[in-house]
Amino acid sequence: MSSVIExxxxxxxxxxxxxxxxIPNHERIAAFWTVKFRRKLxxxxxxxxxxxxxxMRLVKESRLIETPGHRDSLVDICGYADCxxxxxxxxxxxxxxxxxxxxxxxxxxxTD
Numbered sequence: 001m002s003s004v005i006e007x008x009x010x011x012x013x014x015x016x017x018x019x020x021x022x023i024p025n026h027e028r029i030a031a032f033w034t035v036k037f038r039r040k041l042x043x044x045x046x047x048x049x050x051x052x053x054x055x056m057r058l059v060k061e062s063r064l065i066e067t068p069g070h071r072d073s074l075v076d077i078c079g080y081a082d083c084x085x086x087x088x089x090x091x092x093x094x095x096x097x098x099x100x101x102x103x104x105x106x107x108x109x110x111t112d
């Protein structure tokens with residue numbers, strides 16, 4: 001049996017093939033959430049792609065309270081942590097990398 005990290009890497013590769021780079025996807029989700037929560041956010045505040053990854057991890061953490069050790073939730077937490085890392089690395093690398101394929105297991109490279 002593979003580790004949860006290895007399983008997450010495989011799933012992330014599948015998701016990358018289906019949905020592309022996680023950065024634009026998380027940015028789209030953030031934009032939707034900003035609209036949804038506009039009345040709850042302070043003026044000028046927006047939800048970020050990193051916020052999305054963090055909140056999705058919290059959803060999985062909440063599920064683990066009900067079902068401790070549930071492998072699927074643990075795998076998903078690894079995946080969202082990696083996506084947040086990809087987002088952070090891209091933001092440090094600047095816009096050129098953000099528009100391309102960011103490093104990490106969320107890469108679309110090699111998933112053809």
